Structures are given as C-alpha cells and as structure tokens.
Amino acid sequence: xxxxxxxxxxxxxxxxxxxxxxxxxxxxxxxxxxxxxxxxxxxxxxxxxxxxxxxxxxxxxxxxxxxxxxxxxxxxxxxx
Numbered sequence: 001x002x003x004x005x006x007x008x009x010x011x012x013x014x015x016x017x018x019x020x021x022x023x024x025x026x027x028x029x030x031x032x033x034x035x036x037x038x039x040x041x042x043x044x045x046x047x048x049x050x051x052x053x054x055x056x057x058x059x060x061x062x063x064x065x066x067x068x069x070x071x072x073x074x075x076x077x078x079x080x
Contacts, residue, residue, distance in 0.1 A: 036068075043072070043073050044072040044074070046069040046071065049067070
C-alpha cells in the first residue's frame with residue numbers, strides 16, 4: 001500500500017472540518033434566535049450586546065461562544 005504524503009492527509013482533514021463549518025445560515029440564525037430568547041427569559045438583556053459564534057475546532061468539535069450583557073436576572077420560580 002502506498003503511503004500518502006502527510007500534506008495530503010492534512011489537506012483532506014481541513015476539507016472535512018470546513019464542511020462541518022458550513023452550517024446553513026438559516027440554521028445558525030434559528031439557533032441564535034432560540035438561544036437569545038432562552039436567555040431573555042432569565043435575564044434583562046441588552047439585546048444589542050448579544051453575540052453568538054459557532055465554529056469547529058481542530059479536533060472536529062463544535063465550539064460555541066456566547067456573549068451578552070444583562071442589567072438584571074429574573075427570579076426563578078420553582079414548583080416543588
């Protein structure tokens with residue numbers, strides 16, 4: 001069996017990882033909206049400060065970074 005050059009394997013890996021990054025924009029926007037709505041239920045947010053970034057790391061895992069500013073946190077009512 002012929003041994004593949006290391007550069008070709010790295011290039012193939014990058015292609016596979018970049019395919020994972022290409023999540024349709026509509027899916028990303030739905031995730032952002034759902035996430036923003038969830039946190040709006042728990043925090044008095046500055047909606048202009050909400051940021052959410054989705055990427056794929058070198059190991060192929062999704063990395064989600066979320067950042068927002070909130071003026072207050074709402075009380076959580078727990079039914080026992």
